[in-house]
Amino acid sequence: MTKVANQRERSPREARDTAELAALLRDLKERSGLTYRALEEAAARRGDVLPRSTLAAVLGGRGLPRPELLAAFVRACGEGSRVDEWLEARARIAGRPADRPPAPVRDASAEPGDTPSGPEPDPEPATAAPGAASGGPPEQRPRPVRRRLPVYAIPALAAVLIGLSALAVVASDDETARAEDPPAVSGPPPASLPPDGYVRLRPVSAPQFCLTDGRVTDGRYTPLVAVQDLCSTVTPQATTLESLGGDSYRIVWHHPDYGKGCLKVLTEGTGRGLLEPWDDCTRSSRFHAELSGPPGGNTFVLRVDGQGCVGIRDGSPDAGAEAVMGRCTAADHQIFVIDPI
Known part of the structure; x- marks a missing residue:
């Protein structure tokens, strides 16, 4: 099947969400003319890590790429001078300040347009704990309430007290034994199904x-x-x-x-x-x-x-x-x- 070239090269600034950013990244790959393997090898020559499997997920629109992965991909496609432009687009979609990728290891095969950038902070986790985004303490959960066992009155007569205490001990032991038994499971176990995703x-x-x-x-x-x-x-x-x-x-x-x-x-x-x-x-x-x-x-x-x-x-x-x-x-x-x- 013959692919039709884009009428004009679109800027990453036009991307409004993850899907549109992924579409622009696919266009960038098409213009580079490189296969997944060739992109991985081109990134490695620059000291970047660009796994094919991860790249496929990113180009499929399954989530925003990490800043260092996005930068490595753009450099591997031969557009190292536009790394900041792509990172700004990613940061705008993510709703947070732009991250800068770690500077690649330079070698003889590096392109003149590739400009080393500042150090990259540790990437944020995919899902942050409540309150982590604002720097505040995590959301406080109400403590569980422990229910106290009722205390029953004891008869005043010593003889009756001794008799009832003995019976209570026997009954308590019997109830404890029954409580520790695992609940009976009736019927066949549920059938297993394949995993989701x-x-x-x-x-x-x-x-x-x-x-x-x-x-x-x-x-x-x-x-x-x-x-x-x-x-x-x-x-x-x-x-x-x-x-x-x-x-x-x-x-x-x-x-x-x-x-x-x-x-x-x-x-x-x-x-x-x-x-x-x-x-x-x-x-x-x-x-x-x-x-x-x-x-x-x-x-x-x-x-x-x-x-x-x-x-x-x-x-x-x-x-x-x-x-x-x-x-x-x-x-x-x-x-x-x-x-x-």
Whole structure:
């Protein structure tokens, strides 16, 4: 697909929120002509740290970049002279004074326009405790009220007192024993569901791999499909499970370049049985995430009604092996560890 160039270069001053700032950062990446790997390497040559996985999240608009990350990205894109402009835009959106990034380590490959800046204070935490923003004390919570046990009157007669005290001791011991017993749990334990948010899908047969996009190894089908590859190489693509109620989910891929795609099990043609990301999520497949193991575990079978279970072709241990839909066998290559990220 041919990309259309922007009619004019937009200034970061035009960004009004996190999403617009992310869009401008994607434009900056396009103009640089560099891949994620090349940007990471360019940053490293300047003494900056620019992880591809973190950069993908920033360009996807999942949150404001840290000042030092934003500065490293702008420098890696070859616009070191405009770092302050980008930082001011970030600070305006964040609603706080502009932070300055730490000065990069200079080397022969540094650009003339890169100007070292002052030291960077420690980055603020993602969520501050109540009162921390104003520098005041944390919000005071009311102290819990302890209820006192009522004190009962004791009969005056010594004989009656002794008898009642003995009975009270026996009754007290019995009540204490019953109170210390754990409450009875009736019925079966609740079924475990996959974690919310961004996840990794790793086949139990090869847990170093994650499901990601790739090409069919024999070339019989050319579009991108689901394959297994090293988890360290799947970024910038990210995966979420979109709940459809109960144990039913869409498997959704998010990519800063390709956008959102939902996995669809192909039922005909040369791609039959493969899982392909579709732009129209309403036509994608509904996957049942069924727990495989004890309650509270994180291993699941991904089953599609009337079609079978997702697995790795022939249980292959190789990178690039396709995910396919087949008869449910409960083999390791049809069981997936679902980890939160």
